[in-house]
Amino acid sequence: xxxxxxxxxxxxxxxxxxxxxxxxxxxxxxxxxxxxxxxxxxxxxxxxxxxxxxxxxxxxxxxxxxxxxxxxxxxxxxxxxxxxxxxxxxxxxxxxxxxxxxxxxxxxxxxxxxxxxxxxxxxxxxxxxxxxxxxxxxxxxxxxxxxxxxxxxxxxxxxxxxxxxxxxxxxxxxxxxxxxxxxxxxxxxxxxxxxxxxxxxxxxxxxxxxxxxxxxxxxxxxxxxxxxxxxxxxxxxxxxxxxxxxxxxxxxxxxxxxxxxxxxxxxxxxxxxxxxxxxxxxxxxxxxxxxxxxxxxxxxxxxxxxxxxxxxxxxxxxxxxxxxxxxxxxxxxxxxxxxxxx
Amino acid sequence: xxxxxxxxxxxxxxxxxxxxxxxxxxxxxxxxxxxxxxxxxxxxxxxxxxxxxxxxxxxxxxxxxxxxxxxxxxxxxxxxxxxxxxxxxxxxxxxxxxxxxxxxxxxxxxxxxxxxxxxxxxxxxxxxxxxxxxxxxxxxxxxxxxxxxxxxxxxxxxxxxxxxxxxxxxxxxxxxxxxxxxxxxxxxxxxxxxxxxxxxxxxxxxxxxxxxxxxxxxxxxxxxxxxxxxxxxxxxxxxxxxxxxxxxxxxxxxxxxxxxxxxxxxxxxxxxxxxxxxxxxxxxxxxxxxxxxxxxxxxxxxxxxxxxxxxxxxxxxxxxxxxxxxxxxxxxxxxxxxxxxx
DNA sequence: GTTAGCACTCTATGAGGTTGAGTGCTAACA
DNA sequence: TGTTAGCACTCAACCTCATAGAGTGCTAAC
Numbered sequence: 029x030x031x032x033x034x035x036x037x038x039x040x041x042x043x044x045x046x047x048x049x050x051x052x053x054x055x056x057x058x059x060x061x062x063x064x065x066x067x068x069x070x071x072x073x074x075x076x077x078x079x080x081x082x083x084x085x086x087x088x089x090x091x092x093x094x095x096x097x098x099x100x101x102x103x104x105x106x107x108x109x110x111x112x113x114x115x116x117x118x119x120x121x122x123x124x125x126x127x128x129x130x131x132x133x134x135x136x137x138x139x140x141x142x143x144x145x146x147x148x149x150x151x152x153x154x155x156x157x158x159x160x161x162x163x164x165x166x167x168x169x170x171x172x173x174x175x176x177x178x179x180x181x182x183x184x185x186x187x188x189x190x191x192x193x194x195x196x197x198x199x200x201x202x203x204x205x206x207x208x209x210x211x212x213x214x215x216x217x218x219x220x221x222x223x224x225x226x227x228x229x230x231x232x233x234x235x236x237x238x239x240x241x242x243x244x245x246x247x248x249x250x251x252x253x254x255x256x257x258x259x260x261x262x263x264x265x266x267x268x269x270x271x272x273x274x275x276x277x278x279x280x281x282x283x284x285x286x287x288x289x290x291x292x293x294x295x296x297x298x299x300x301x302x303x304x305x306x307x308x309x310x311x312x313x314x315x316x317x318x319x320x321x322x323x324x325x326x327x328x329x330x331x332x333x334x335x336x337x338x339x340x341x342x343x344x345x346x347x348x349x350x351x352x353x354x355x356x357x358x359x360x361x362x363x364x365x366x367x368x369x370x
Numbered sequence: 371x372x373x374x375x376x377x378x379x380x381x382x383x384x385x386x387x388x389x390x391x392x393x394x395x396x397x398x399x400x401x402x403x404x405x406x407x408x409x410x411x412x413x414x415x416x417x418x419x420x421x422x423x424x425x426x427x428x429x430x431x432x433x434x435x436x437x438x439x440x441x442x443x444x445x446x447x448x449x450x451x452x453x454x455x456x457x458x459x460x461x462x463x464x465x466x467x468x469x470x471x472x473x474x475x476x477x478x479x480x481x482x483x484x485x486x487x488x489x490x491x492x493x494x495x496x497x498x499x500x501x502x503x504x505x506x507x508x509x510x511x512x513x514x515x516x517x518x519x520x521x522x523x524x525x526x527x528x529x530x531x532x533x534x535x536x537x538x539x540x541x542x543x544x545x546x547x548x549x550x551x552x553x554x555x556x557x558x559x560x561x562x563x564x565x566x567x568x569x570x571x572x573x574x575x576x577x578x579x580x581x582x583x584x585x586x587x588x589x590x591x592x593x594x595x596x597x598x599x600x601x602x603x604x605x606x607x608x609x610x611x612x613x614x615x616x617x618x619x620x621x622x623x624x625x626x627x628x629x630x631x632x633x634x635x636x637x638x639x640x641x642x643x644x645x646x647x648x649x650x651x652x653x654x655x656x657x658x659x660x661x662x663x664x665x666x667x668x669x670x671x672x673x674x675x676x677x678x679x680x681x682x683x684x685x686x687x688x689x690x691x692x693x694x695x696x697x698x699x700x701x702x703x704x705x706x707x708x709x710x711x712x
Numbered sequence: 713g714t715t716a717g718c719a720c721t722c723t724a725t726g727a728g729g730t731t732g733a734g735t736g737c738t739a740a741c742a
Numbered sequence: 743t744g745t746t747a748g749c750a751c752t753c754a755a756c757c758t759c760a761t762a763g764a765g766t767g768c769t770a771a772c
Contacts, residue, residue: 054734067746072735090734090753162510168503168520176518176528178510186518186526262627266620278608281623285604396765409715414766432722432765 029081037064038074039083043095043103047346052092097311104308104349111354115143134258136359141261143355146343147284151294152256153335155183156217163207170194173241175248179216181335187248193237203238206231207245216249257287268344271321279318292316294338297326306356311345323347327356332367371423379406380416381425385437385445389688394434439653446650446691453696457485476600478701483603485697488685489626493636494598495677497525499557505549512536515583517590523677529590535579545580548573549587558591599629610686613663621660634658636680639668648698653687665689669698674709
């Protein structure tokens, strides 16, 4: 069977209507509120076809139709009309420039959640590929060294390194020079065991203690930056009964609290990125079991210097895709703008 | 009317039973399952008295009794039998020592939530009163200085300071010495505008740029450490219908996500602290509107050096107070132990 | 002071009936 | 051949009513 123009129009009408009301849509409604000028009977025939083709389905025999996952997918892929979103708060927010990445991200998440009325999350940009700019070891206490590492994008890591034996000022200075000359300009990804070993052999005679410290610095650099993820508007899920019935809410809230779980979503989104960097996962398409009754829309953003992160929105399948995608696009461009200004 | 021994016994039985079952408790149940050997009729008379005195109440005329807030309060204050809690996971967890405060706190929250099956939160210890141990300014980029400040307890703060004009190596060194000699040993609280001004005048001739940097360091020290709070087991609230009915869940989840809101609870708990540092808020007693149908138990903990933080547990009023308080006490002592070992 | 007995209250449960939205099918129509 | 009016049918949602059962308060007797 073919999906002709009329069927498309009807499908679109069904989806639009269902997105608005959340109620199954009947043939009479379609017949009255479209410019097709067809009787409900004709619509019924067409709807039966659409159901057979898998685009819509009936919750029960005597109810109207609701879109199936396939129907949503078709809508998102071919029929959406993105809405432009003006977000005043966002503009104001970005005017007073945030020095702290954390604050910025939290605010973005909040604005997104408030604008869309869905649950939002945002991952801090990964800095693995950023280059080391500056390394410094200082003596804080006898027996404790402080290692500070700054990478491009002014991301700062610090670690306290316990040492068995004190280093002389002279050795500390040497070590600092050694570390900086060898590691500056390398990305954190590139600093591997081989490089660390080479460094150690260069340090030469000073032996054990220095070896220890170099190892610790290596560790500090490698240390899996624990995926920072911020969420906002988790409680928006309570606006949608289909996400809250039968204890589904518990699962979702759990997932949003255990931020690592959201990691797989971030991962997936960064990997599949192409084009606009916006992706829609409908129902089972999302990699998280707890979201099988949701739709998830993700967008990657870039803060320059290869620092890529992901914003995600989680809501019911009958999500206002147009609005959500419009919002995410606006955010993407604002963040881009923000970076360029710097 | 007086609360004699028999009434107390009956009250205790009602509360115990209700904590277990969550169902209103009838006179017959009490008559059968206590060692009082009284008929249900007698119990009924006593229960009528207890109701008049405000310790228990009836959801409706033909139902059993449930404890009132006053009843819970009486129970918590005078009749509780704390249960010793052995928490194997906790021991294991603390064996592999956590170097990062953040990881430690998250794990504690998780263990507490899992053990009690209520929602848990924990605030990072405040470091306002901790003394500055070490300050260092370094040049990262032309035009950007990195300020690293270490306070007792090895809490590290860092800030990038933009400078209009580059400082010479010599001046930077002088500045470092100046900052360390004057600020070391002071607590962050103690470093006020007066001290900063004195420092500036000491810096003397170098004038503007140095003044700017000193101001920025002052800012960095003052910068309200944004109350770090971690939560775990928020979704445990779904185990208790009385917290989930009529959209209450939404409010609670919101409060747990917006961590600042939990701040007032932390505050309250630290202020009212006395004795064991454990406090119970029943219903309206908690400072948060969203928790008016909950009970909240908080415990302050100390990681030495005056670093005090708060652990909180939020659950239904029919919470297993004995277990919760036992758990918190165990945690308190483990954390104390942990510090002593260091 | 304690208890047995009884009338009373109120919730929870389930059966039965009604309504209304919506369908599928058929036959007539353009 | 596509469209439509009409009709019988289905099913969830809602209301009502009756019943069972848990529990109470009160009274009178022990």
